[in-house]
Amino acid sequence: xxxxxxxxxxxxxxxxxxxxxxxxxxxxxxxxxxxxxxxxxxxxxxxxxxxxxxxxxxxxxxxxxxxxxxxxxxxxxxxxxxxxxxxxxxx
Numbered sequence: 001x002x003x004x005x006x007x008x009x010x011x012x013x014x015x016x017x018x019x020x021x022x023x024x025x026x027x028x029x030x031x032x033x034x035x036x037x038x039x040x041x042x043x044x045x046x047x048x049x050x051x052x053x054x055x056x057x058x059x060x061x062x063x064x065x066x067x068x069x070x071x072x073x074x075x076x077x078x079x080x081x082x083x084x085x086x087x088x089x090x091x
Contacts, residue, residue: 012052013034013050013051013052014050014051014052015050016035016037016048016049016050017048017049017050017051018047018048019046019047019048019049022046022049022051022080023080025051026051026054026080027080027081028056028079028080028081029054029055029056029079029080029081030054030055030056030057030058030060030061030077030078030079030080031051031053031054031061031077031078031079031080032051032052032053032054032061032062032064032065032068032075032076032077033046033049033050033051033052033075033076033077033078034049034050034052034068034072034074034075035049035050035072035074036049036074036076037049044078046078049076052064052065052068052075053065058077058079061077062077065077
């Protein structure tokens with residue numbers, strides 16, 4: 001009996017979701033997206049997309065997206081939460 005390796009396991013791909021639905025389902029998470037349809041030329045103006053992975057760690061999402069990039073040239077990762085600037089360092 002052959003066992004499947006991690007690289008041969010197909011990820012679960014969601015149905016098309018709007019950006020609002022993605023943010024609601026995966027709050028404060030990094031999400032890996034494919035089949036991204038944008039509302040405009042602005043990079044963050046996502047109309048809808050399919051979620052293939054999510055994690056609190058951006059590196060984990062990038063690692064899981066890497067094998068999908070050959071089939072999904074539009075694969076991208078985004079953060080669903082509020083992006084906060086780092087605190088300034090005081091000397």
